[in-house]
Amino acid sequence: MVLLGIRSLFTAALLALSVRGKLPDGRAHLNVPPHSPPPLPPGPPPTGPVTHVNGSVLADISTVYYLDIPVDHNDASLGTFSTRYWVNYEYYEPGGPIIFMNMGEVNAEGYTHYITNSTINGMIAQQESGLLIIMEHRFYGESNPFPNLNEDSLWYLTIEQAIQDNVYFARNVKLDVDIRYVPRGALTAFQKVAEPDVFYIHYGSSAVIQTQVDFHEYFTPIRQNMPANCSADVQAVIAYIDEVFMGTNETAMDEIKETFGYDSSYTNYDVAGSLRNNVWAWQSLQPYTQSDGGELTFYEFCDALEVKGGEVSGPEGWGVDYALPAWGAYFSGVSLAKICGDVDLRAECVKGTAEEPADHPVDDAGRAWTWQTCTQFGWGQIGAPEGEPTIVSRLTTVETDVVDYCAYYFPENFPDYGLPRTNETNARYGGWTMQGERMIFGNGNNDTWREASMSAQQTDIPVSTVSQPIFLGNGFHCSEVIARASVDPTVAQIQQQILEIVGGWLGDWDAYSEERRRKRET
């Protein structure tokens, strides 16, 4: 049965790929920002029966449960849809808390790690004798209010509806205990503002709470923390390319295009924008990536620029004369083939395909996430404004990467909808000014999303307090959620602090203490 399910899913994915001309990584074309799923610990997702701490054998951890949740929390007439969730009782003892996580922008099926102690969720459950639950976010994976991701359907994909899904789940799921705790992400933080009392503790890891249309700061942590020589050379090459591409010398433009494996039919934007793929590779790094032999594309890229005949450049880099052809050779010889898969598809790889299916299939996280960015989040990953250093071309702008991009994906509603309503989102949830009781933020210095988090360097508004502690370590995206990321001592310290704080807050909670007392007496 399980095999059959997997196989039919796989076929659907292949079918979608051939119909829609998508890249091997699921993006529509190579100027689409990569998706930022929650990190996964090394190894396959756990499956199979679980043994309770008391010795009894429990259900298979990959068992899928379903709860019917209203399609529209403001209009019951639209009925309900089936939402998937997964549960692990392994550490649970009567009176223990429920650790609930909405998995956010992914098909949650491969994420059963998040109900084991390979993640902080499970570490907390183990410490507190808690019950673990993950729920799939509406419009992701197989939890869909409608059988498609058409634009008319996507209007029901909002922060507000997703918060109410969590609330509805907490109030209606058939379990013998109250829900008291919910970790991860911006949704958690937004929920703390909108529905402060449903869950007892909120914890957002790498929570992007400040929405903004122009998010050139996405690249700031990369520029700051990548090897200095590589940062210097990337900036120098981009500055040169921008100068030529914004000028009038077409011969020089064509020379650059050729250097990167393009002919003159590609636009300056196509070419300059696509070089972002090499720096986007930073996003998938974790503290354990290197030691565990994970995907090190980013460092491979820097080596291509900085190692010349066995010699490594100093911190200032080699300069444009060497770095430009070196980057060109790496991009045209390695990156394009890897990104595009089939090189014959290069035209489609760069431009995407205009041919759109009448019904957009479900389980397309990229499309659902793009809808959220176009409507409520923004976060255009573009070049920095003139006067600020940049590692990506200034030809990538709000116009190209938000306005044109949203119209490309959602032509029925854009550009009429206008820019993403980030000001409304920030006004409603507070952005950097949000304040909540028993709300934890965990962030990473090397996280590309740092500048939209409570630890952004571009603002000094957030202040860490006892009731709203903000932790910043040297981790990457959501690092402290992964037990294995403790190889970085700053991440290990944050994990320890979070375990202590959660333990303390739970101990302070009247209802919890009473149940615990009762438990001790029996």
Ligand SMILES: *[C@@H]1O[C@H](CO)[C@@H](O)[C@H](O)[C@H]1NC(C)=O
């Ligand atoms: C062990 O714990 C599980 C989960 O809470 C419970 O269902 C089961 O009855 C317990 N078994 C024993 C022998 O205590």
Ligand SMILES: *[C@@H]1O[C@H](CO)[C@@H](O)[C@H](O)[C@H]1NC(C)=O
């Ligand atoms: C994690 O849980 C497993 C049982 O599933 C246990 O054997 C292991 O010791 C736990 N790991 C830690 C670090 O406590």
Ligand SMILES: *[C@@H]1O[C@H](CO)[C@@H](O)[C@H](O)[C@H]1NC(C)=O
């Ligand atoms: C220079 O580049 C090499 C190769 O990527 C890297 O290993 C090294 O750390 C860099 N050195 C400096 C000072 O940036």
Ligand SMILES: *[C@@H]1O[C@H](CO)[C@@H](O)[C@H](O)[C@H]1NC(C)=O
């Ligand atoms: C245009 O660029 C080419 C190639 O870099 C260069 O040889 C030529 O001198 C430039 N022309 C002008 C008018 O600057």
Ligand SMILES: *[C@@H]1O[C@H](CO)[C@@H](O)[C@H](O)[C@H]1NC(C)=O
């Ligand atoms: C959001 O607010 C800022 C500051 O008040 C303003 O400059 C900007 O134009 C607004 N953005 C939109 C999309 O309305």
Ligand SMILES: *[C@@H]1O[C@H](CO)[C@@H](O)[C@H](O)[C@H]1NC(C)=O
């Ligand atoms: C992450 O950032 C810190 C500085 O904030 C730096 O010391 C550390 O080396 C970075 N980690 C990696 C792998 O680049």
